[in-house]
């Protein structure tokens with residue numbers, strides 16, 4: 126049928142179809158958007174070795190997975206729509222009703238809420254162990270039904286470190302799986318899978334995407350059975366990532382090391398300065414030699430991210446608000462890992478059940494962005510002056 130003989134609706138539907146427009150080659154892989162994948166012939170509909178549906182199966186997904194496998198040095202990676210969906214997906218992929226889960230008391234709040242709410246309703250019990258518990262102490266809590274030990278090191282509010290290699294070795298010896306929320310180290314500074322961990326989880330939303338404009342998550346494993354369980358979970362639940370978001374993740378991966386090194390160096394400079402300020406009681410940053418987790422960080426990690434905590438000397442909430450409200454370069458907002466500096470008051474969201482959280486004063490969390498660290502220090506000094514006035 127000639128083009129002229131077709132109705133205009135048919136002509137418009139066919140505009141741009143086929144391979145004709147794929148003639149140019151760009152630096153980054155082409156961003157395809159598609160739910161439907163066209164098969165070359167009828168026989169391929171049910172016999173194709175290639176993907177037959179666009180869910181997590183486009184070129185950009187494949188490239189991102191390839192990059193994350195290299196980053197985490199893992200055999201298998203699945204993508205999720207957010208860091209939290211990666212956490213919950215990793216857990217759901219491997220537990221069943223009647224199982225028991227052990228989780229670190231300092232775990233990310235929404236992870237705890239999922240365990241205590243949704244998982245509990247599904248008949249999976251979660252018990253929490255102190256953030257500084259040793260491998261032996263954790264294993265002494267494990268029983269016949271313990272399926273998974275969930276770790277986060279350092280904790281993203283209070284920055285306690287766990288001895289992940291020892292915990293993974295002890296758990297593996299008992300046939301118990303381990304999962305680590307590895308968002309802080311971003312796979313670059315720590316690779317849990319290489320230390321025997323079953324599931325390494327990242328909120329790619331943070332450092333990998335790096336610009337506070339995308340939600341994305343990943344789970345990496347080198348255990349073939351866990352890899353199959355993860356792949357089945359994604360397939361069975363349709364946890365599909367949009368190609369646009371995958372593209373942003375891939376773009377972020379390319380500059381991750383440069384950005385993270387900068388975040389880390391600036392973060393340490395600001396943290397060291399804070400230790401010298403009279404209003405500060407202590408700085409919780411595993412790369413500081415006095416930090417309780419420093420020896421583990423030094424042994425296992427190859428760098429530090431730009432997220433850490435500051436315990437102020439005793440101060441009223443109004444003074445803390447005066448401090449935060451005085452900051453000009455630090456935005457007040459949740460999340461972290463983006464190019465911009467952020468600050469939050471943590472106390473209202475800290476939840477502990479194994480060991481109550483106690484500190485000499487209010488806890489502030491800082492995300493050190495890519496600004497000049499001297500400017501950030503000046504901004505914090507002005508904030509601390511306002512804290513004194515507000516006290």
Ligand SMILES: Cc1ncc(COP(=O)(O)O)c(C=O)c1O
Nearest residue numbers: 207208209233281308328330460
């Ligand atoms: C340690 C940690 N894990 C997971 C998440 C969840 O990531 P997302 O916001 O992409 O769901 C966060 C978010 O703040 C986090 O801090």
